[in-house]
Amino acid sequence: MAKRKREAAGKEKGNKKNTREKDQTKLSKMEAYEELLIWAKDKGIVLNGVEPRRIPGRGMGIVATKPLKDNETILTVPSDTLRTYETVPPLIARALPKDISIHGLLAADLAFDPSPSAKYRQWNAVCPMHEDVWDSLPLTWDHRLREFLPKRALELLLKQEAKFKKDWSMVQQSKLLTPTSGEKEDESSEEEGGQLNKTITRDDYLYAWLLVNTRTFYHETPKTKKFKKEDRMVLQPVADLFNHTSYDPSAEDKEGNRETCSVAFSPTAFTITTTRPYTAGEEVYICYGNHSNDFLLIEYGFFFDENVWDEVCIDDAIRPLLDQHHQPNPAQQQQPKKTTRRLNERGKKDPKSQASDQPPKSPKHLLEETGFLGNYNLDPRNPTGCYRTQVALRAVSALSDNPGPQGEKKFRAFVDYGQDPWEESPEEQAKLNALLAQALKQWRGDVIGKKILEGLSQLEWGREGKEDEDVVGRECHRDMLLMRWRQVGRMVDRALEELEC
Numbered sequence: 229m230a231k232r233k234r235e236a237a238g239k240e241k242g243n244k245k246n247t248r249e250k251d252q253t254k255l256s257k258m259e260a261y262e263e264l265l266i267w268a269k270d271k272g273i274v275l276n277g278v279e280p281r282r283i284p285g286r287g288m289g290i291v292a293t294k295p296l297k298d299n300e301t302i303l304t305v306p307s308d309t310l311r312t313y314e315t316v317p318p319l320i321a322r323a324l325p326k327d328i329s330i331h332g333l334l335a336a337d338l339a340f341d342p343s344p345s346a347k348y349r350q351w352n353a354v355c356p357m358h359e360d361v362w363d364s365l366p367l368t369w370d371h372r373l374r375e376f377l378p379k380r381a382l383e384l385l386l387k388q389e390a391k392f393k394k395d396w397s398m399v400q401q402s403k404l405l406t407p408t409s410g411e412k413e414d415e416s417s418e419e420e421g422g423q424l425n426k427t428i429t430r431d432d433y434l435y436a437w438l439l440v441n442t443r444t445f446y447h448e449t450p451k452t453k454k455f456k457k458e459d460r461m462v463l464q465p466v467a468d469l470f471n472h473t474s475y476d477p478s479a480e481d482k483e484g485n486r487e488t489c490s491v492a493f494s495p496t497a498f499t500i501t502t503t504r505p506y507t508a509g510e511e512v513y514i515c516y517g518n519h520s521n522d523f524l525l526i527e528y529g530f531f532f533d534e535n536v537w538d539e540v541c542i543d544d545a546i547r548p549l550l551d552q553h554h555q556p557n558p559a560q561q562q563q564p565k566k567t568t569r570r571l572n573e574r575g576k577k578d579p580k581s582q583a584s585d586q587p588p589k590s591p592k593h594l595l596e597e598t599g600f601l602g603n604y605n606l607d608p609r610n611p612t613g614c615y616r617t618q619v620a621l622r623a624v625s626a627l628s629d630n631p632g633p634q635g636e637k638k639f640r641a642f643v644d645y646g647q648d649p650w651e652e653s654p655e656e657q658a659k660l661n662a663l664l665a666q667a668l669k670q671w672r673g674d675v676i677g678k679k680i681l682e683g684l685s686q687l688e689w690g691r692e693g694k695e696d697e698d699v700v701g702r703e704c705h706r707d708m709l710l711m712r713w714r715q716v717g718r719m720v721d722r723a724l725e726e727l728e729c
C-alpha cells in the first residue's frame with residue numbers, strides 16, 4: 229500500500245510536470261497557429277469569419293469569429309496549396325517503389341521532408357504532437373490491449389496494421405534509409421537542393437503515417453481516378469483543422485440540426501460552406517463520413533457518446549446460439565440408417581432416398597449457403613438487430629422446430645421469397661425475441677462483463693506482487709476501451725428492454 233502511495237505521489241509530481249510542459253506546448257502552439265494564418269494568407273487560402281482555436285478534448289478546431297449566415301463560404305484552399313502525390317519531392321518519390329500506396333508516399337513526404345525549414349514549416353508546426361497521436365490511436369497501443377477491442381475495431385486495426393507494415397517495409401528497403409534500415413543514425417544526404425533526413429525510425433514513420441491517416445481528404449480527379457479509392461487522398465492545410473460531427477438524417481428538418489458544412493473540390497480550389505447560420509464562438513464542423521464509433525476509434529482516435537451511425541458487431545453473441553442449436557437430434561440419430569441404405573434393383577442407391585442420406589442442415593450451414601453467416605450488428609436504428617441478425621434467428625428457430633427439409637423450406641420462404649411466417653404468429657415472434665435476448669444476456673455476462681470489463685480493470689494494477697511490470701497500455705487507452713464497452717453494454721440493455729417488453 230505504502231508503495232502504491234509513493235507511486236501515486238510520484239505520478240502526481242510527474243503529472244504536474246506534464247501539465248507545465250503541456251501549458252508551454254499550448255502557448256507555442258497558439259503562436260504556431262498565428263504563424264499558420266499569416267502563411268495561409270500568403271498562399272491565397274481565405275478564411276471568412278472563422279479561425280482555428282484550441283477546443284478542450286478535441287485538439288484544435290475551427291470556430292466562428294462572427295455570426296455566419298447559411299450558405300457562406302468560410303474557407304477556400306487553392307488547389308496549388310494541396311499536398312498531393314505530385315507534390316512529393318522527387319528525391320523522396322524516386323527513392324520509393326512505384327507501387328507504394330499514396331498513403332505511404334505522403335507519409336514519407338512528411339517524415340523525410342528534405343526542407344522542413346522552408347515550404348511547410350508553419351503547417352508541420354500545428355500538427356498534433358507525437359504524444360497526442362500515441363495517446364489516442366490504437367495502432368500505437370500495447371498489443372496486449374487488442375483482445376479488449378470490439379470485434380469490428382480489431383478487424384479494422386489489423387487491416388490498418390497490414391497497410392502500415394507494407395508501406396514501412398517499402399521505405400526500409402528503399403534508398404531513403406541507410407543500410408542499417410530503421411536504426412537511428414547521424415547521417416543525412418544532400419541532393420537536388422534538399423537535405424534528406426536519413427535518421428527516421430519506425431516510430432517516426434508511424435507518426436507521419438498516422439497524421440496522413442487522420443488528416444487527408446478524399447480527392448477524386450481524372451488523375452487520381454487511376455488509383456484505388458483509398459489512395460485518392462490529399463492533404464490540405466487549414467481545412468485539416470475542422471473537427472468531425474456526425475450527420476443525423478433522421479433529424480434533418482429539425483431547426484438547427486444541419487451541423488455539418490458542405491465541402492467541394494473544383495479544379496481550382498477546395499471550399500467549405502455553411503449549411504445553417506452560426507453565432508460567433510460556435511465550433512464549425514464538417515463530416516468525415518457516416519462512421520461508427522469503432523471506425524472513429526481506429527481511424528481517428530476518438531469516438532462520440534451518442535452517434536447515430538454507431539453499430540456494434542454481435543457475431544460473438546450469435547455464434548453460441550448457432551452452435552448450440554445444431555446438435556443433431558438424438559431421435560434422428562437412431563432412425564435414418566435403414567432408409568439411407570435402401571438400394572434399388574441394380575444395387576444402386578434409390579435416388580428418392582438420397583435426400584434422406586444427407587444429415588439435416590445446421591443453421592450455420594443454411595446461413596453459409598444463403599450468404600448470411602456472420603456480420604450481425606446492433607445499432608441505434610435497429611436496437612433489436614439488423615436484418616442479417618433476424619435471418620440468423622429464423623435459421624435457428626426454423627431448424628430447431630423442424631430439423632429437416634420442412635424447417636429449411638420455412639427459412640427459405642423468408643430469405644428467398646420475402647415472406648415472414650414468423651410474423652403471422654405472436655408466439656413465433658416471441659420465440660425469436662427470446663432467442664436473441666438469451667444470446668445477448670449471455671454475451672453481456674460472460675464476455676462484456678467478465679472477460680472485458682473485469683479483465684480491463686485487473687490490468688490497471690497488474691497482477692498481485694507484479695504491479696510495476698504488468699501494467700498494460702496507458703491509463704487513457706484503458707479508459708477509452710472501458711468507455712467503448714460501457715456504450716456497447718448500454719446498446720445491449722436497450723435491445724433487451726425492447727425484446728422483453
Ligand SMILES: C[S@@+](CC[C@H](N)C(=O)[O-])C[C@H]1O[C@@H](n2cnc3c(N)ncnc32)[C@H](O)[C@@H]1O
Pocket residue numbers: 285286287288289354355356364442443468469470471472473527528529530
Ligand atoms: C483532421 S484532424 C482535425 C483537427 C484536430 N483536432 C487537430 O488538433 O489538428 C482529425 C483529428 O481531430 C480529432 N477530432 C476530430 N473531430 C473530433 C471530435 N468531434 N471530437 C474529438 N476529437 C476530434 C481527432 O483526433 C482526429 O484524429
